[in-house]
Every structure is written in structure tokens, then in C-alpha cells.
Amino acid sequence: MPITSADLQFEYYIVCVLxxxxxxxxxxxxxxxxxxxxxxxxxxxxVKETVGxxxxxxxxxVDFFHQADQVNLSPQxxxxxxxxxxxxxxxxxxxxxxxLHFSDTFVFYAPLRNSHGDYSLSALxxxxxxxxxxxxxxxxxxxxxxxxxxxxxxTVLDDGDxxxxxxxxxxxxxxxxxxxxxILVDEEVLQILGNRxxxxxxxxxxxxxxARECEFFICRGSDQKWMVDFLGKAARxxxxxxxxxxxxxxxxAAFVQREYDSFKDVGNEKLQSRYKLLLDYVTExxxxxx
Numbered sequence: 001m002p003i004t005s006a007d008l009q010f011e012y013y014i015v016c017v018l019x020x021x022x023x024x025x026x027x028x029x030x031x032x033x034x035x036x037x038x039x040x041x042x043x044x045x046x047v048k049e050t051v052g053x054x055x056x057x058x059x060x061x062v063d064f065f066h067q068a069d070q071v072n073l074s075p076q077x078x079x080x081x082x083x084x085x086x087x088x089x090x091x092x093x094x095x096x097x098x099x100l101h102f103s104d105t106f107v108f109y110a111p112l113r114n115s116h117g118d119y120s121l122s123a124l125x126x127x128x129x130x131x132x133x134x135x136x137x138x139x140x141x142x143x144x145x146x147x148x149x150x151x152x153x154x155t156v157l158d159d160g161d162x163x164x165x166x167x168x169x170x171x172x173x174x175x176x177x178x179x180x181x182x183i184l185v186d187e188e189v190l191q192i193l194g195n196r197x198x199x200x201x202x203x204x205x206x207x208x209x210x211a212r213e214c215e216f217f218i219c220r221g222s223d224q225k226w227m228v229d230f231l232g233k234a235a236r237x238x239x240x241x242x243x244x245x246x247x248x249x250x251x252x253a254a255f256v257q258r259e260y261d262s263f264k265d266v267g268n269e270k271l272q273s274r275y276k277l278l279l280d281y282v283t284e285x286x287x288x289x290x
Contacts (some may be wrong), residue, residue, distance in 0.1 A: 005263035012112040013154040014124045015162070016131060017170040018147040020057060020138075021181065023104040026050050036214075053143055054104060060137055065097050065222040067243055084202065091116050095123035100162055109157070109162050112151070115210065118203065121210040124189070128217045128228060132181045133244050135230040139181065142249035144259070147183035148173025149228070151192055180274035182281075185218050187226075190226060222277055231285035249289045256282050 011014065029046025094114045100107040108130075110123035138145045141190060142200045148174060154164025173184040192212040216234035231249065239246060259280045263272040 015166040020104040021144040064133040068126040093122040132230040140248035144181035150186040185226040
């Protein structure tokens with residue numbers, strides 16, 4: 001149960017930190033206000049590529065999070081539940097996503113315990129699938145994203161900011177371990193997916209089904225770190241449902257190839273090697289979509 005100390009309440013949270021890369025250089029495009037009274041096309045272009053991109057990505061992620069509510073169990077899985085089970089499922093999947101925004105970095109988080117007092121994997125599933133779809137559309141729009149997903153303790157401070165070990169871990173995954181555009185998943189998340197969340201058989205059945213769905217969206221990278229498999233079979237299946245246009249994958253492949261080639265041409269070995277890892281992943285997954 002939640003622990004309360006003074007005016008703060010401590011709980012377990014699923015936390016996702018996402019960083020939009022290459023925004024700092026683009027911000028220089030509107031570091032000074034235009035002197036002319038007429039609109040400056042370069043100023044407007046720079047604002048669209050930064051402010052516009054940030055607002056677009058945040059809304060896209062939130063939309064994907066809520067759309068996942070409609071597809072988090074297959075019709076076959078739902079048909080196996082009794083009327084009582086369906087009612088428990090509707091209660092179980094309830095969760096509230098919160099968003100913090102610092103410049104070009106986002107923090108999406110939700111408590112593992114919903115308003116009914118149930119520990120639920122619904123928020124974890126929705127965040128993982130939203131990450132998968134958001135990564136697809138971002139790369140297709142030439143916006144590389146790096147991130148980390150973790151589960152742990154946290155609290156909401158008086159000013160509404162989120163703070164705690166879960167945030168620190170997710171930020172560490174994003175800033176220190178991801179290295180190139182991808183979203184890492186903490187090892188502890190995989191361990192939790194194997195747990196039994198409830199002694200109630202129906203709730204446990206729902207939890208197990210959602211855990212399996214989460215696992216389908218996770219894979220090991222070439223360095224053996226767990227990451228969101230945004231071009232995997234589960235992502236393709238979800239995209240086929242109309243959430244994302246299938247054509248975006250070709251745009252993703254083209255963008256990653258161009259970035260790799262450009263870093264190679266200018267002799268940037270650091271970024272060339274990192275984008276080579278991303279290119280290898282994309283190349284390996286393309287046959288799934290074709």
C-alpha cells in the first residue's frame with residue numbers, strides 16, 4: 001500500500017524518460033528575435049523544428065498511450081473471460097498518465113496501483129506500446145529519440161514534480177546506457193513481468209496476458225541490453241490496426257541510412273558507430289514489415 005510521510009505519498013511507479021536529440025543545434029535558429037516587422041522565414045522554420053516538434057511529439061505519445069487502451073488484449077483473450085472477468089478487466093486497465101516536460105526531455109509516469117487499489121500492468125503496457133509507436137513516427141519525421149523505462153519508488157512533490165529512484169534509473173538508462181536512438185527497458189521491468197500480481201485467479205490471468213503482450217514489444221539489442229522493439233512483429237501488428245501508417249517504416253529506414261552515411265562522410269566515428277548499431281537493427285527488422 002502507499003506510504004505517506006508528512007505531506008508526501010510514496011508509491012511504485014512506471015517511469016519513462018524520452019529525450020529528443022539534436023534539438024540544441026536547431027534552437028540556435030531563433031536565439032535572437034528578428035528585427036524586421038515582417039515574419040522572418042528562417043526564424044519561423046526554426047521555431048517549427050523545435051517548439052513545433054516538442055509539442056507534436058508530446059501529443060503523439062499521449063495519443064498512442066490512450067489508443068493502446070483499446071487493443072491491450074486480443075478479442076480471443078477477452079472472449080475467454082466471464083462477465084465478472086470482463087468487469088475486473090475494465091477496472092484493471094484503468095490508469096492515469098502524467099507528463100513532465102523539461103526543454104526537449106519528457107518524463108511520462110504512472111503509478112502501478114490504480115485508483116481502485118489494484119496493482120496493474122496496464123500502465124506499463126501502454127507506455128511500452130506508446131514508446132514503440134512514437135519511436136516509429138519520430139524517426140520517420142527525422143527526429144531521433146533516446147529513452148529509458150524503469151519501475152521503482154517515487155513521489156509527487158508539492159509543485160507537481162515527480163521525484164524518486166524510478167526517475168533516476170530511467171534517466172540513467174537514457175543518458176548513460178542507451179547511446180544511440182532507442183529506448184532501453186530496465187532489467188527489473190522484465191523481472192516484474194514474471195511476477196504474480198494478485199491471488200485472485202481472474203486478475204492474475206489478466207496480468208499474465210498483459211505481461212506476455214509487454215514481452216512481445218521488448219527485445220535484446222546487439223549489446224544484450226533490453227530495448228523497446230519498435231520494429232518487431234508486435235509493433236507491426238499494432239501498426240496494421242491503423243494506429244500508424246505502414247509507409248512510415250520506409251521513411252525510418254531512409255532516415256537512419258542517411259544519418260549513418262552523413263556521419264561516415266564527415267568522419268564522425270563516434271556517431272557513425274552508434275548509428276551503425278541502429279542501422280543494423282532496422283535492416284534486420286525490415287523483412288518483418290515487407
